[in-house]
Amino acid sequence: MTRIESRLHVPEVPARPGEEPDFSYVRISPAGAVPRPPIGVAVRETVPLAEDLIRVLDDEGAAIGPWDPKLPPDTLRAGLREMLLTRVFDDRMQRTQRQGRISFYVRSWGEEAVSVAAAHALRTGDMLFPSYRNQGLFIGRGTPVLDLMCQLLSNTRDMCKGRQLPVMYHDATRRLFSISGNLATQYPQAVGWAMAAAIKGEDHIAAAWVGEGSTAEADFHHAMLFAKVYRAPVVLNVVNNQWAISTFQGYAGGEQRSFAARGPGLGLAGLRVDGNDFLAVYAATAWAAERARAGHGATLIEHVTYRAGAHSTSDDPSRYRPKDEFPAWPLGDPVERLKKHLIGLGEWDDTRHAALLAELETEVAAAWKQAMSFGTNNDGARLDPALMFDDVFKVLPPHLEAQRAELEAELAAARDAGAAT
Amino acid sequence: MTRIESRLHVPEVPARPGEEPDFSYVRISPAGAVPRPPIGVAVRETVPLAEDLIRVLDDEGAAIGPWDPKLPPDTLRAGLREMLLTRVFDDRMQRTQRQGRISFYVRSWGEEAVSVAAAHALRTGDMLFPSYRNQGLFIGRGTPVLDLMCQLLSNTRDMCKGRQLPVMYHDATRRLFSISGNLATQYPQAVGWAMAAAIKGEDHIAAAWVGEGSTAEADFHHAMLFAKVYRAPVVLNVVNNQWAISTFQGYAGGEQRSFAARGPGLGLAGLRVDGNDFLAVYAATAWAAERARAGHGATLIEHVTYRAGAHSTSDDPSRYRPKDEFPAWPLGDPVERLKKHLIGLGEWDDTRHAALLAELETEVAAAWKQAMSFGTNNDGARLDPALMFDDVFKVLPPHLEAQRAELEAELAAARDAGAAT
Amino acid sequence: MTAMSMVQALNSAMEVMLARDPRVVILGEDVGYFGGVFRATEGLQSRYGAHRVIDTPIAEGGIVGAAIGMAANGLRPVAEIQFADYIYPAYDQIVSELARMRYRSAAAFTAPVTIRTPCGGGIRGGQTHSQSPEGVFAHVSGLKVVMPSNPYDAKGMLIAAIEDDDPVIFFEPKRLYNGPFDGDPHKAAESWAGHPMGDVPEGHYTVPIGKAAVVRAGNAVTVVTYGTMVHVCLAAVADLGLDAEVVDVRSMVPLDIDTLAASVAKTGRCLIAHEATRFGGYGAELSASLQERCFWHLQAPIQRVAGWDTPYPHAFEWEYFPGRLRVRRALEALMQVSA
């Protein structure tokens, strides 16, 4: 064993398997404590907002302070429903993956508010550039879970025609951009989309999401910079769920520095938000969207949250972090917090909640059954493999035509031989 | 002509050809006004230092305030000599390019202090990663101008064996890294070098330079981030000379935001320095170097200066900015300012200055004559073209051996035919 | 028809498209007020405004990333990468995103971006201003890759590229910007004026992407080439007085293999010439494809002439460049072989 005398600093991970969860590093402001400046405020003035934590819901579930968006109960109930639907959908899809029905899945457990609240705070004309953990944006915008399931199954109704890994959805009609497997690439694309909106004189804005780990990529920097230079109407979201697969947020530069602070550092407004507080996420997103739409430029919003589950179905977090950290997470569960708030308002109760849950489970189960009827990757109806040659280009060029013919001959031979290898 | 209704913000350039120079956008602090914190200060405390402008020399040439490095007169005279040598060398090489002796040249006119002062402030064991406009680092570390000239000529004594464009020097013995034609690539390399020093337990540090325009590249972001995460012992310098070829610094994100502010934004110390003030550059570099060496991490230093000449011999700045902006540049000429300071100290006078200038001109002329005696790219002795195959790999693999033989046959045929095309 | 240099022809193509189609925007380093380091966008910003001819930060990855987003929002961005040697920071956005946007979204989103970039040597640019990286794009499914060799094609192909609904990587052999170049660096520089392909219509026209051009008919041997090497090969063929057919590939992807194969089937001999390094270069694909198609017609092995497998060295530019002599020697050797 060759250890050498090293002076290299290595970020500290708060707790490893077998140790007690330790979230003392998370800087938390009391609910209602952070001021809400006007949307046209100078970037410099947002420096404290990028360090403190914008929170609306207090421990009792009351909404307090200047960031309270004062949403009507119907909107709150819709948000609760969509967060819960996201969770029910996630749980179900996770199980189907375990059963081998789909090849891969990514849950957003514990982070539902980040997506669902944003979907409500943005306008339908605004273009969203999600990461793979923003299924809540699709659900919040009304993409049927059936459509998502068909994509997961790569079946005959798959919006991606079988070409993408599960969860790499898109929904052009609802203005949700195609998700990429390559981290952070959507970030400068969102800025370009927003620049185009400005060039065309439209007042749609763009919004994009990346995980805190992905902020290390070049695309994060390019997006921030182009947004700054052209004052692009875009909202740039960093979902700081503390982990990037096995790597703690300190390895993305989070030690003693918020991610939101990079906004003002480069000349964008910055907000650090309690990502498990539906109202805070809504309010911060609405503020940033209004700011962008009014021509004051982009905002970098850090959503502080926690990845309650595994990174994906290929991951086992018990190898690198204590089991059951989530209950110790100081910002709680976004679903429970909004539920408590609604109950406090007298707009909700446990019975209705149980009924909603049951209804959503039925809805998801029914959708799943229907999705399976369009085929799975293992059995049932299948997309024509020759589809694999479409959309490489708009028009099939001769070499792909030839290859498609070759494939068809090969498949015919396989059918003849009775084996496709 | 199709103009469209656009809401896109486009950075404003202060003055275009035919207009009056306008440097009102440059925020300038009085000399001596900025405090000098201890080297171990928290990153947050450097936020104002990244916005204000660290200056030591006042308008009368006196050194004032906490950043005065109190250098002995010999050091100041050495600095003056090297800045002047850099300028004389630059002017001469520019002329030789005009005469067709070399294919390309880049002057550092007006920015000499940035490099020369840093060369003095860093230790000889520290590794420097220059950009193509840091010839002052080579001169400050004692690389003979003869060596630089031989590189410019791609002649038989060329350190690069004819492979690099002029000005892409290196000097391994003096710890000056190989200059790249690709902007900013040296930045993460410097951080890696510094990480290695830390891993090995050595106390050498690294320092790197890029232009403000180059901060847009991914490598800038990667370097800052890796430096932050591992607290790498490195000094990262941004030379803000206001221009990147034809593009004003606003297009690199400089509108209403310093480049130094990106340091604290990401978690590095940041300093904004009068780049034409030899003493300020020295002091800031020494502070950052000490900070790095003591294990407190990296610093981003922005050197505010002005590119007095063309971008390179391929450029004509009169197409995009007013002629003669340099006299209007509020931070003056680094050579004149240090000269005035030395004269004020009673350590220098105009006669000695004139003599020094004459001496340097003779030295450069003599070196040039000698350099030419080793061949030029047009005539005289030449490197063996077969050298082009060396160093692609350490050992020549068979396919390159075969190609070398082919080239040799081709050259023989050309000699036979009397023409090499 | 007007006499135009290749730079002027490219400028004219962009001007025509800016005027015709409000969706067209130009972006890149120094392309706006200054008009580009090679002057390809000269005058366009003053005529079409700083919102359609946009100076950008020095971030090739950002330029392409933003262009993809613009295209997804209905614009037709024409991005300039100042030198092909500097396209690599954008490689991920090009390969992972631009090339596959239509595919991965089953055409729900597309990115009709044109990326213009000057390539090739011969201007004393050394290893970082001389590269020909077409090979590392031609291998990527989903990109069209083209390289014109003269002003007429340059304008027509650039308009076709901008109008194309797929992304196009548009390589411009910079040594040809101001005149044809037959490989002799010692001669006075030629101009496009007077060259038949330097006669260019002022208005809109296209040269279709996906079509090679037989630039010289012949029967003894086929020379398959593109870019600057078209002119070098024509000169070498003339030097030798050879009855060669010279084919300008023009479009690397899609490749007009039929035209190439027909010629090789006819002549029975084939030399492939490009400036890029040889190993694993685009010439390898040409050789492999033609061999597959024309094997039974070949009277000699297909040969390649290319840049050596080294970086492009500043001092040895003309020993590196696959010049007339190298082409001549290869042709002579090829003609001597008898089946």
Next chain:
Amino acid sequence: MTAMSMVQALNSAMEVMLARDPRVVILGEDVGYFGGVFRATEGLQSRYGAHRVIDTPIAEGGIVGAAIGMAANGLRPVAEIQFADYIYPAYDQIVSELARMRYRSAAAFTAPVTIRTPCGGGIRGGQTHSQSPEGVFAHVSGLKVVMPSNPYDAKGMLIAAIEDDDPVIFFEPKRLYNGPFDGDPHKAAESWAGHPMGDVPEGHYTVPIGKAAVVRAGNAVTVVTYGTMVHVCLAAVADLGLDAEVVDVRSMVPLDIDTLAASVAKTGRCLIAHEATRFGGYGAELSASLQERCFWHLQAPIQRVAGWDTPYPHAFEWEYFPGRLRVRRALEALMQVSA
């Protein structure tokens, strides 16, 4: 000798080198505490410390940039890029810097970096976890590019790569990590245990870079291949009962063309097989080079079998993958041709 999977063999190679040479450091995403998403670095951090087995930010360009600097400062970095599909953000640092550091500085500075990265399909990874981008590296002068096909070679070649004074791009066909794969996804997964190449020495040894391996001797036809396709081709040859010679290229650069050409000259027929897309792929170079060398021996055109020229589609993985049937059909066609 111990039975090792390919992942274990790679782990063992790194362990051997960490123990032998204090200059060796490992860096990459999730490689440290966790031991890598494919477990290739498992246990190394706990044994050699967090300063030698380093978790990094998710920035492939930063990883390679930093590794170059470390190498310039005397270390021997082994960087892991989590999937070859994610190597493109590092393309500029690899192509412009790593490949040319020795050259441009006339050996004053060198960058002996090894970049390990899992490539290839067959694990239901879709278009972003299945790519084989060796072709876009093999074309770049100054890089060594290798791909082992079994545990023994993997360990020996990885040690050779780390000890090499030049940069090496080390592709690992991830479908082979845990067992050989003959192209039949419906069979139960095989293990390396019992396979002759799964028998691996515990200690230090090298398999030299630049040498191909004849993995099956024969006289009727030469199959030139590498990576996962070695096993698929062996199975296809066995299916057909063909007297084929199968050559595992192993080292794309430098290429052991002599071994390949000797085989093709002997058999007179050649099939090239790889998983990467066909157009402009590494197979084109193999075809072109072998045709140049062996033209007079060829009894039929050299043929290529490869991935189709599309992204790697999730749902059609096995229709995309150049499986046993595709290889068999190509071999049958090739054997039917008579000169």
